[in-house]
Amino acid sequence: MTRVEEQFICRYAYGRAAESVMMSERGQDFMAFAIDRDVCRFVLCDGVGLSYRGDVASQLLGRGLMGWLHSQDELSQPALERKLFELTQEAEREMRSLSVDAKAPKLLREVLEEKQRMGSEAMYVCGRIELPSRFRRKGRLWLAWQGDSRLRLWQGQHEISPIFGDRFRTAERWSSKSGPVGGKPHVYQCRLEHDSGYRLQMYSDGLNDLDPMKEPIPDDQVQVLMNALHTGGLEDDASFLEIMW
Amino acid sequence: MNYTIQASQRTPALIIYLIDISASMNMLMEDKRRIDVVYEALSLAIRQMVFRSTKGNRLTPRYRIAILAYSDDVYDLLGGIKGIDEIAAIGSLPDLTPKRFSDSAKAFSQAEKILQMEIPNMQDCPAPLVCHMTDGVSTGEDPEPIARRIMSMSVPDGNVLVENIFISDHLMSQPITEPRRWKGILPDTPLEDEHARKLKMMSSALPESYREMLVEADYQLSPGALMMLPGTCSELVSIGFQMSAATPVR
Numbered sequence: 208m209t210r211v212e213e214q215f216i217c218r219y220a221y222g223r224a225a226e227s228v229m230m231s232e233r234g235q236d237f238m239a240f241a242i243d244r245d246v247c248r249f250v251l252c253d254g255v256g257l258s259y260r261g262d263v264a265s266q267l268l269g270r271g272l273m274g275w276l277h278s279q280d281e282l283s284q285p286a287l288e289r290k291l292f293e294l295t296q297e298a299e300r301e302m303r304s305l306s307v308d309a310k311a312p313k314l315l316r317e318v319l320e321e322k323q324r325m326g327s328e329a330m331y332v333c334g335r336i337e338l339p340s341r342f343r344r345k346g347r348l349w350l351a352w353q354g355d356s357r358l359r360l361w362q363g364q365h366e367i368s369p370i371f372g373d374r375f376r377t378a379e380r381w382s383s384k385s386g387p388v389g390g391k392p393h394v395y396q397c398r399l400e401h402d403s404g405y406r407l408q409m410y411s412d413g414l415n416d417l418d419p420m421k422e423p424i425p426d427d428q429v430q431v432l433m434n435a436l437h438t439g440g441l442e443d444d445a446s447f448l449e450i451m452w
Numbered sequence: 453m454n455y456t457i458q459a460s461q462r463t464p465a466l467i468i469y470l471i472d473i474s475a476s477m478n479m480l481m482e483d484k485r486r487i488d489v490v491y492e493a494l495s496l497a498i499r500q501m502v503f504r505s506t507k508g509n510r511l512t513p514r515y516r517i518a519i520l521a522y523s524d525d526v527y528d529l530l531g532g533i534k535g536i537d538e539i540a541a542i543g544s545l546p547d548l549t550p551k552r553f554s555d556s557a558k559a560f561s562q563a564e565k566i567l568q569m570e571i572p573n574m575q576d577c578p579a580p581l582v583c584h585m586t587d588g589v590s591t592g593e594d595p596e597p598i599a600r601r602i603m604s605m606s607v608p609d610g611n612v613l614v615e616n617i618f619i620s621d622h623l624m625s626q627p628i629t630e631p632r633r634w635k636g637i638l639p640d641t642p643l644e645d646e647h648a649r650k651l652k653m654m655s656s657a658l659p660e661s662y663r664e665m666l667v668e669a670d671y672q673l674s675p676g677a678l679m680m681l682p683g684t685c686s687e688l689v690s691i692g693f694q695m696s697a698a699t700p701v702r
Contacts, residue, residue, distance in 0.1 A: 227507075319509060
């Protein structure tokens with residue numbers, strides 16, 4: 208668990224599935240945030256394990272979205288959708304450069320090649336927080352997502368996550384082959400009524416033990432979940448990002 | 453007890469196939485021998501398990517499989533339980549050669565012994581599944597009491613599941629014209645054949661988690677459907693084998 212304190216306080220943690228640790232493999236989640244004075248942008252991607260190399264999709268998508276969130280003055284759903292399609296071109300080049308191990312058993316090779324043709328997939332949550340400034344009387348929050356990664360918001364002690372609606376669906380994701388899958392990206396945006404007292408939390412479904420927890424979770428408790436000693440390690444990759452301002 | 457534990461390398465699913473290789477499996481279905489239809493469907497199910505077990509470029513052994521072919525005797529085609537990675541390394545399944553009779557009680561009995569050995573070590577794993585494929589009346593003892601004992605065995609995830617695929621043209625009163633739209637056999641679905649009614653009594657209810665997996669694959673089975681498939685065409689036989697591999701995975 209790591210904490211960064213500037214105008215925003217960010218806590219983040221990342222853990223690989225026990226299976227990946229055992230095999231010395233990289234995780235399939237990708238998480239990033241950047242604080243630029245009064246603006247914080249962030250992304251959390253969960254590579255789809257059943258797709259071909261979910262780590263490739265989550266990393267490529269995550270980097271692409273971070274760049275896009277930085278480059279856009281005004282964020283919008285149509286612009287995001289265009290970006291998600293645009294990213295498929297780069298992703299397809301990347302996918303073509305990957306090869307299936309020729310020494311793998313024939314059945315495995317055939318399945319991997321079939322998966323490669325179907326593309327790599329990732330779910331994502333991303334957004335930008337703009338604090339009030341000389342040019343903005345009120346702060347602004349812009350969020351977008353596809354998939355079942357969790358996104359929760361508190362104002363003071365009150366969780367106000369229902370404002371995002373029941374729009375977190377496992378069947379929705381980004382595909383390196385076809386862009387948004389299962390529907391268009393979901394977007395939530397608002398002016399921030401208060402200058403401070405917000406807590407925005409996001410985590411991949413590997414940390415679903417956090418779902419019932421409404422109170423702020425101490426760092427060491429998050430670490431306990433990451434260590435997952437009760438199950439002999441994490442069953443899935445897990446990433447956690449919390450931004451307070 | 454809700455069949456939600458996911459098959460993983462640490463908690464693999466165990467599937468035991470019981471395949472009838474009696475002489476009648478030489479009969480034709482859609483211009484192929486029934487045994488060949490079954491072989492193809494089983495191979496496809498194995499491929500599906502490989503598909504659901506790959507992460508990155510690696511095959512993680514999320515499934516463990518035993519294949520028992522039976523006639524008047526039981527033949528352990530894989531020589532014990534094998535991981536899906538070992539089966540993929542072999543490349544293809546052993547041949548299924550039809551023989552004479554159809555003593556399913558012997559096959560269920562052997563499956564029971566396997567489960568008695570395995571279940572103590574499977575407490576964190578998905579509930580095991582026995583998938584029985586037959587095309588006719590059992591010629592040996594009544595298999596139902598053994599199947600019932602198997603269905604009463606359990607792990608914390610749920611009771612052992614028993615699925616039956618019955619290849620027959622005389623099972624349903626109405627033909628199934630669109631397998632993908634078919635709602636499945638429900639507890640009150642009338643069946644034309646006495647043996648089919650017995651197999652129905654030996655079939656578990658389809659767990660919701662399995663049903664969701666099948667819905668994702670565009671099959672419209674109803675809540676409450678039984679794990680019983682009438683093998684009136686190759687697609688239904690294939691759905692049956694796909695059902696056996698629908699253990700939840702991440």
